[in-house]
Amino acid sequence: MVETTDESEDIFTECKKNTERFFNEIDKSSPVYHQIATDIQKSYLDAWKNVINSSIALQQEYAAKTGMNVSMPEETMKEIRNMMERATKAYQNQNKFVFDSTETSKKIFDIFNENTKILGSLNKNMVELMASSMKKHS
Numbered sequence: 001m002v003e004t005t006d007e008s009e010d011i012f013t014e015c016k017k018n019t020e021r022f023f024n025e026i027d028k029s030s031p032v033y034h035q036i037a038t039d040i041q042k043s044y045l046d047a048w049k050n051v052i053n054s055s056i057a058l059q060q061e062y063a064a065k066t067g068m069n070v071s072m073p074e075e076t077m078k079e080i081r082n083m084m085e086r087a088t089k090a091y092q093n094q095n096k097f098v099f100d101s102t103e104t105s106k107k108i109f110d111i112f113n114e115n116t117k118i119l120g121s122l123n124k125n126m127v128e129l130m131a132s133s134m135k136k137h138s
Helices: 011-066 074-137
Strands: none
Touching: none
């Protein structure tokens, strides 16, 4: 059962108050979500780094214990370096794309917010005009 209070509030005040409470809650939780995402990404990268380094160490130990010849021709070594350089470059390009996309999105939201303010002001002027027109005809 809903308790009634002595306060007389209209529907708009109630909606504004609850909307504000909702977005305040989102504002409080956003840093937590950001930290969670950052932590998960770091854990993921650490896990893969661990897998790769463990695999290399295991293969290195196997080669040492079996007396395997692990020397490589310079061309093979060069190709390994080139492959890693291309992978690093691809990662850098991906980061640039994400950064640029994020910046563009922020600009779009800024424009959207500015347009919303302008539209709100225009709507307010139209309401005032209609209300004054209706008062004159009453």
